[in-house]
Amino acid sequence: MAAWVQKNRTTLGIGLGVLVAAYVFYYAKHDIAPSMFGAAWGYAIPLVLAALVGVIGERSGVVNIGIEGQMLLAAFAGFFGAAYSGSMIVGILAGVGTGLIAGGFLAWTTVRWRMDQIIAGVVLNIIATGITSFYLKSGEILPGVIPNVDVPLLKEIPLIGETFFSGRSAIALVAILAAVVVHLALFHTRWGLRTRAVGEYPSAADTAGINVERLRLVNVTLAGSLAGLAGLYLSMDASASFERGITAGRGFLALAIMIMGAWRPLRALVMALFFGFINAVASQLQLTGGFDVPPQLTGTLPYVATLVVLAVAAGRVRGPAAAGQPYVKKDQ
Amino acid sequence: MSERTPEPPDVHTDPQAAVDVHLDTSQEHLASVVTNEAILELPPEQSGFGEGVVGEVLLDIEGLSKSFGSVRANRDISLSVRRGEIVALLGENGAGKSTLVNQIFGLITPDTGTVAIKGDATPIKDPRDAIARGIGMVHQHFQLVPVMTVAENMVLGHETTRGGGVLDLAAARTMVRELSAKHGLAVDPDTEVEDLPVGTQQRVEILKALSRKVDLLILDEPTAVLTPQETDELLAVMKELANSGTSIVFITHKLREVLAVADRVYVLRQGAVVGEVATKDTDAKGLATMMVGREVVLSIDKSAASPGETVLEVQDLHVVDDRGLGAVNGFSLSVRAGEIVGVAGVEGNGQRELVEALAGMRKVVSGRMALGSLDLTRANPHQTHHAGVGHVPEDREKHGLVGTYSIADNLVLNEFDQAPYAKSGVRQFDAVRENAEKLREEFDIRSSGVMQTAGSLSGGNKQKVVVAREMAFKPKLLMAAQPTRGVDVGSIEFIHRRIVEARDEGAAVLLVSAELDEILSLSDRIAVVHGGAVVAEMDAKDADRTEIGRLMAGDH
Ligand SMILES: Nc1ncnc2c1ncn2[C@@H]1O[C@H](COP(=O)(O)OP(=O)(O)OP(=O)(O)O)[C@@H](O)[C@H]1O
Ligand SMILES: [Mg+2]
Numbered sequence: 001m002a003a004w005v006q007k008n009r010t011t012l013g014i015g016l017g018v019l020v021a022a023y024v025f026y027y028a029k030h031d032i033a034p035s036m037f038g039a040a041w042g043y044a045i046p047l048v049l050a051a052l053v054g055v056i057g058e059r060s061g062v063v064n065i066g067i068e069g070q071m072l073l074a075a076f077a078g079f080f081g082a083a084y085s086g087s088m089i090v091g092i093l094a095g096v097g098t099g100l101i102a103g104g105f106l107a108w109t110t111v112r113w114r115m116d117q118i119i120a121g122v123v124l125n126i127i128a129t130g131i132t133s134f135y136l137k138s139g140e141i142l143p144g145v146i147p148n149v150d151v152p153l154l155k156e157i158p159l160i161g162e163t164f165f166s167g168r169s170a171i172a173l174v175a176i177l178a179a180v181v182v183h184l185a186l187f188h189t190r191w192g193l194r195t196r197a198v199g200e201y202p203s204a205a206d207t208a209g210i211n212v213e214r215l216r217l218v219n220v221t222l223a224g225s226l227a228g229l230a231g232l233y234l235s236m237d238a239s240a241s242f243e244r245g246i247t248a249g250r251g252f253l254a255l256a257i258m259i260m261g262a263w264r265p266l267r268a269l270v271m272a273l274f275f276g277f278i279n280a281v282a283s284q285l286q287l288t289g290g291f292d293v294p295p296q297l298t299g300t301l302p303y304v305a306t307l308v309v310l311a312v313a314a315g316r317v318r319g320p321a322a323a324g325q326p327y328v329k330k331d332q
Numbered sequence: 333m334s335e336r337t338p339e340p341p342d343v344h345t346d347p348q349a350a351v352d353v354h355l356d357t358s359q360e361h362l363a364s365v366v367t368n369e370a371i372l373e374l375p376p377e378q379s380g381f382g383e384g385v386v387g388e389v390l391l392d393i394e395g396l397s398k399s400f401g402s403v404r405a406n407r408d409i410s411l412s413v414r415r416g417e418i419v420a421l422l423g424e425n426g427a428g429k430s431t432l433v434n435q436i437f438g439l440i441t442p443d444t445g446t447v448a449i450k451g452d453a454t455p456i457k458d459p460r461d462a463i464a465r466g467i468g469m470v471h472q473h474f475q476l477v478p479v480m481t482v483a484e485n486m487v488l489g490h491e492t493t494r495g496g497g498v499l500d501l502a503a504a505r506t507m508v509r510e511l512s513a514k515h516g517l518a519v520d521p522d523t524e525v526e527d528l529p530v531g532t533q534q535r536v537e538i539l540k541a542l543s544r545k546v547d548l549l550i551l552d553e554p555t556a557v558l559t560p561q562e563t564d565e566l567l568a569v570m571k572e573l574a575n576s577g578t579s580i581v582f583i584t585h586k587l588r589e590v591l592a593v594a595d596r597v598y599v600l601r602q603g604a605v606v607g608e609v610a611t612k613d614t615d616a617k618g619l620a621t622m623m624v625g626r627e628v629v630l631s632i633d634k635s636a637a638s639p640g641e642t643v644l645e646v647q648d649l650h651v652v653d654d655r656g657l658g659a660v661n662g663f664s665l666s667v668r669a670g671e672i673v674g675v676a677g678v679e680g681n682g683q684r685e686l687v688e689a690l691a692g693m694r695k696v697v698s699g700r701m702a703l704g705s706l707d708l709t710r711a712n713p714h715q716t717h718h719a720g721v722g723h724v725p726e727d728r729e730k731h732g733l734v735g736t737y738s739i740a741d742n743l744v745l746n747e748f749d750q751a752p753y754a755k756s757g758v759r760q761f762d763a764v765r766e767n768a769e770k771l772r773e774e775f776d777i778r779s780s781g782v783m784q785t786a787g788s789l790s791g792g793n794k795q796k797v798v799v800a801r802e803m804a805f806k807p808k809l810l811m812a813a814q815p816t817r818g819v820d821v822g823s824i825e826f827i828h829r830r831i832v833e834a835r836d837e838g839a840a841v842l843l844v845s846a847e848l849d850e851i852l853s854l855s856d857r858i859a860v861v862h863g864g865a866v867v868a869e870m871d872a873k874d875a876d877r878t879e880i881g882r883l884m885a886g887d888h
Contacts (some may be wrong), residue, residue, distance in 0.1 A: 187498055190491040197477050197488050204475040207439070207539075208489030209460035321478075330439050 011267045016270035018270060026159045037163045039308070041172070042238065044276030046071070048175045049230035050254030050267040051261065052182050053103075056223040058263060059186060059322040060216045061199040062110055065121035067227050068251025069128030070102040074231030076132040079242040083140040088236070090143070091328070095232040096225050103224020109322040111216045114326040125251075133244050146237045149173055169232045178226060183265035195219060202327040212327045227251075253306070260309050262317040271309075278305045345487050377495045389451070389577045390415050390548055391436065396445030398431055402779045405431040406634050407603040410446070413548065418570060418580045420611075421589040422623050424820040425792025426778035429583045430472055432600070433550045435842035436461040436581070437469045449548070452671045463489070465497045469550040472583075472791055472818075473729070474533055476540075478526035482519050483508050486540050515569050527570050529680055531556045538566065543574075549573065550581045554790065555589055556818045559846055564725070567593050585792070585820050587616040599623055624822040632825070634832045639858040640669035642704075643810050643840035644690075649699035650687045651682070651864075659685035661864035662699070668811065670833065672841040674855030674872070675720055676848060678884050682864030683844045690842075690873035691723040692716040693731070704810060715745045716719055722807030724815050727843075732798040735787025739779055740768035767804075775800040776826065791818045799827055803834060810834055813844045827852060848880065 003014060035038045050067050057064035077098035082091020106124055109115040146169045155166035164176065186192040194215060195242045198206040230250070235242045257275060261268030282301040285293065391413040398406040405428045413419045421429045434440040438456040439510050444451045449465045449726050456462050462469075476485050493541055494502040508521035517535045521746040525533060534557055541549060551570075555563045570580055570593050573715060582594060590597055591611055599607040599622045607622045620628040644667040651660035659680040667673045675681055688694035692713040701708050703719050711719065725731035733742050744753045752763040768782035777796045779789055786797055796816055801812065812831065816824045831854060834839050845851050851858060858875050860868045860883040 027777070190493055190497045190499060193480075193484060193491060193499060197480070200479055201475075201477045204477050204485070205488065207437070207459050207471060207475045209458075209463045210460070210489050211460065234668060318479075329435060 008266075011264065014267065018274065020175040023159060025121075032284060034162055036161075036284055037159065039280040039283065040273060040276035041168075042276070043080075043279045044232045044272040045172050045175050046230040046250055046276060047254050047257055047272040048179055048269050049171075049233070050224045050251055051257040051272060052178055052265055053227045053230070054255050054258035055186075055222045055261070055263055055265055055268060056182065056226075057220050058258070059199045060195050060219040060261050060319050061202060061212075061320060061322040061325065061327070062107070062216055062220050063117045063324045064106060064220065064223075065118060065127075065252070065255065066102070066106050066119075067230075067254055068125030068247050068249065069121075069125035069222055070227035071107075071231035071234070071247045071251050072100055072128040072132050072245075073102050073124075074099040074228035075235035075246050076128075076231075076242055078228075079142065079231040079235040080135075080140065082139070082142050082144075082236060086143045088142070088144045088146065089289055091236060092146075092232060095236070096228040099224040099226070099228020099231065100221060103221040103227065106219045106224075107220035109200070110326065111213055111220065114328070117324055117326075129245070132242075136242070136244060140242075142236060142240050145240070146170055146232075148233075155254070163182070169233075170235045171229055171237055174229060178229075179245045179265045186265065189327050194319070197324055198327075202322050206327070206329070210212065216327075220323075230254075238273065256306050256310060259319070260313050262304075262313070274309075275302060302324070342880075347443075349750070369609075375864060388414060390417075390449065390879040391581070392448040392453075393432075393436070394448070396435060396447065397434070397443050398435060398440060401780055404603050406435070406442075409600075410607050411598050411605060412616065413579045413581060415547075415579055416574050416577050417596065418574050418582055418594045420597045421583045421596035422585075422587075422590060422597055422619060422805070423583060423678035424623060424729055424778075425796070425818075427600040427820075428603040429600055430552055430790065431603075431670050433469065433552055433581060433583065435523055436466055436550060436878065438547075447648060460489075463544060466545060466547035467550065468544060468546035468548070470541050470552060470554050471533075472552040472556075474537060476525045476533060476536060478858070479524060481520035481522050482536050483526050485512075485525055485536060486521070486543050490544060505544065508792050511543055511605070515539065515542065515572070517569065526605075531562045532567075532678070534558060534562070538569070541627075546578060548579045550583065552583045553585070553818060554582075555586060556791075557583055560848070563589065576609060585824075587619050587821065590619065591616065601625065605826075609785075612669055618809045620821045623820065628821050632828050632853055635836070637671045637835065639671040640838065640858070642666050643653065644842065645700075645702045646690070647700045649686070649689065649701060650697040652697055653682075653685055658697075659864050660689065663861070663865050664857055664871075665840050665866055667840040669808075669838050669840050670835055671856045672843055672854055673857045673859060674837050675842065675844045676851045676880055676884060677861035679846050681884075683813070683860050683861060684740055685836060686861075687726065687844055688843075689722070690716070690811055691721065691725070720808035722802035722805065722810040724802050724810075724812040724831050726813040728794050728798050728815075729755045733786045733794055736785055738768075738783045739777065739789070740764050740782040741774065741795055742797050743768045743771055743782075743804075745801060747805065747875045771800040772806055776823070792820055792823060795819050796823060796827075799830075803830060806834075806837070807839060809840045809842065811842045811844075812848060815843070816845075816850060818844055846875065852877065852880075 023035070025039070031032065050071060053067050053070070054064055074095040078091045079096025081094030082088050085197050101123060106120055109120040110117045148167050149170050150167065151165040155161040164172070194205060194210050197211050198215050206212050233248070234246050257271045259276065260271040271292065279302045282298045285298040286295045361459070377715050385430060389412050395408060396406055396409040409432060421432065423429050431440060436456070438458045438461050449457060449467065454467070477488070483501060486508050487504040487574055492500045492507065494500045499827050500521065505521040508519065512519050517539055519532060519539065521593065525536065528536070534554055538554065554566060558566065567589060570582065574580060592609050596608065597619065598605050601623065601626045606762060646663060649660050650658065651661040653659035663686060664683070665673065675683060685694060688847050689696050692708070692715060693712045696709050703721065706719050708716055729735070741748070741764065744767060747753055752759055765782060772779070772782055775796045777800065778793050786794060789797065799815060810831070815831070816827055819827065831841055842849065843854055852872065852875060855872045858868045858870050858872055859881065860880055862884060863886065
């Protein structure tokens with residue numbers, strides 16, 4: 001335990017600082033704080049899921065800039081799957097399945113055929129934009145809603161309970177769970193050790209008897225399901241409609257969050273929340289107009305914040321050494 | 333054992349071909365084939381000698397060939413290794429040793445031929461398969477994940493778990509401690525590998541290989557990065573392993589080590605086995621001759637130096653290492669034109685930081701260094717190069733070459749933007765190629781052509797590329813750190829001769845080497861370093877081996 005605290009002191013430190021600040025704000029400004037926190041988490045949910053996709057990919061040595069496209073395709077498939085079949089379940093399955101297929105596309109092109117990872121990601125994004133705008137139909141509606149889940153006991157906690165555990169859709173809970181599970185898996189299981197080895201120094205993994213190619217294929221493909229969920233959340237939960245370009249760059253933002261989170265799932269969760277909160281602050285400023293700031297300027301606040309954090313983080317954090325490089329065996 | 337004619341490598345006959353893997357387990361037969369007396373004392377399951385246990389011939393290779401494009405790296409190789417035997421593979425750089433053992437470990441698929449392990453000749457698919465069949469390997473280049481701890485590296489691929497795939501790192505640590513105690517190779521399980529000195533990393537590699545059940549241990553130049561003490565440590569471990577029934581394939585360029593531990597030696601030339609000999613029937617000279625195909629001069633004779641004016645002047649230099657600790661602490665030395673000054677010292681006494689500082693790669697904390705009248709204290713590598721400093725770095729992979737560039741481009745790496753290799757900012761590929769062809773010829777770089785990527789060269793040939801580049805522009809000061817590391821005896825002779833020639837043409841040479849023999853035979857003057865400072869300077873004529881050894885150990 002002590003060793004764990006020592007090792008994760010940065011994550012814990014940042015987390016604790018944010019928590020204290022959040023509670024102070026919560027009690028000091030009780031009129032606006034709860035709704036702002038709610039908005040912050042609502043904004044962060046797809047970012048957390050998408051950042052996890054990036055983390056899993058890069059930890060295994062594959063840079064995924066196609067997250068945006070994966071989300072877009074899944075948002076599309078989920079929404080129209082549900083609308084045409086008349087079943088939310090079918091829609092969810094279609095969305096997650098599409099995420100998996102898009103992940104598989106990326107995995108096979110980059111890992112099996114060793115296509116440049118950036119190009120493959122761009123291709124995926126272009127395909128996604130093309131398909132989803134071409135086949136777009138307006139006027140469709142969802143047959144239902146994704147159920148909200150209240151977690152007993154936890155929901156009683158002030159602030160945390162309100163924000164995370166009551167009146168939130170199932171996907172929000174899955175996002176928290178996924179961050180915790182991926183973190184534990186990455187740092188405390190055999191799969192995690194192997195994944196990190198493959199992303200850092202693939203030939204060391206290979207000579208230790210690990211099938212580098214297979215592990216990368218599996219990881220990148222399966223991570224696609226999380227991108228699928230992130231997409232679903234946008235079209236079936238947050239807005240209940242599909243619009244052209246609904247992802248609005250969140251897939252790229254997720255990559256920034258991944259870097260700010262130092263390629264660690266829990267830190268990425270915290271960073272996504274931080275980002276969501278900045279966003280909520282920006283909206284609040286626009287709403288109340290308390291300051292004499294033009295709304296165009298307040299709208300840039302989240303991006304300025306990203307830049308600042310990235311600038312601070314850059315140089316301090318180091319990503320997986322082999323991310324971006326295909327693994328070529330000795331005689332190929 | 334027979335010694336085959338080392339003539340055309342294509343003609344190949346194999347005395348071991350008749351070896352039958354279906355066993356004769358009679359006592360007389362065993363006594364006649366056993367290579368290692370101690371093995372007969374072991375129980376049959378361990379020794380491999382006994383009823384129903386196949387193991388007499390642990391590794392049997394038949395007609396193995398492998399080509400990379402036009403390079404025939406291995407041609408029709410046949411060899412066998414018996415239980416408890418230490419077999420050395422000798423051969424010049426690029427002879428195909430690594431290619432051969434990589435095929436045994438499943439990293440490279442043979443074009444033709446079979447590799448049989450304990451009588452089982454099914455092709456080895458991948459390293460996983462090789463490991464399952466009892467093969468362990470220490471690779472020519474480290475295969476450790478730098479950001480992971482020793483324990484994590486050690487269990488990678490065969491993790492200790494608490495069920496459900498949850499890592500049990502406590503068990504891993506215990507395993508490392510036990511293994512380390514058992515073989516007398518000290519390592520700390522919790523240190524991250526990137527913080528370890530190379531010698532210790534090599535120890536981790538060896539323990540990693542031994543952490544699984546190995547019948548056959550392959551060691552591809554494990555001693556190239558070890559100090560003499562560490563080497564002796566390893567040789568002792570090898571002896572012990574052989575006595576307990578493990579067979580070892582050992583690759584090295586150091587004939588002393590071959591003679592010290594190996595039972596038998598296979599000599600490879602241009603991809604083919606050209607000779608096989610028992611070590612008791614040969615000596616260093618014989619082995620060197622078999623390898624190169626001509627007599628090799630193991631010691632160089634050079635005329636006395638006639639030093640000119642001072643070229644390099646280092647005064648009270650202070651430099652810190654990567655962790656910010658003082659590595660070079662008040663180092664002062666001068667090197668004159670036309671002399672070779674050897675820096676002798678146990679590795680890790682600031683030599684690396686010193687050379688890096690002189691090359692402009694590391695910041696100088698205080699002190700001064702100058703090349704003639706030119707102050708180089710604050711110079712960057714570009715400026716030092718153009719001031720006339722040739723630098724053969726210790727780590728050729730990291731600082732000497734760009735692996736994905738061609739040999740030709742690597743040979744002009746620090747002059748590519750200048751005439752004749754570029755005109756008005758446009759590269760002149762003909763000049764680059766011409767230069768490469770010339771140097772390839774001159775330095776005997778074995779490759780399929782000058783456009784081959786430097787990364788795919790054999791270890792020793794990579795070294796030759798770096799040496800060629802740094803010597804070709806006739807530097808005023810040649811700074812060579814471990815210039816013959818991983819280089820075969822023939823090429824050592826060649827590189828040494830070139831260094832002496834450079835000196836005779838008036839270059840000042842600063843030689844840093846962990847090989848005391850190299851220092852003693854090449855230097856005109858010797859500076860012994862300890863703790864980052866010169867503790868003694870002497871004329872090479874008056875140098876005494878034991879005296880230097882004592883000074884190196886910090887006894888002054
Ligand atoms: N992947 C590859 N592609 C092309 N050529 C290769 C490749 N690997 C090895 N070679 C060539 O095969 C030959 C044998 O190389 P190998 O590495 O086996 O030599 P070696 O005997 O281990 O030499 P050293 O003592 O320098 O390590 C060399 O000419 C080398 O350039
Ligand atoms: Mg080799």
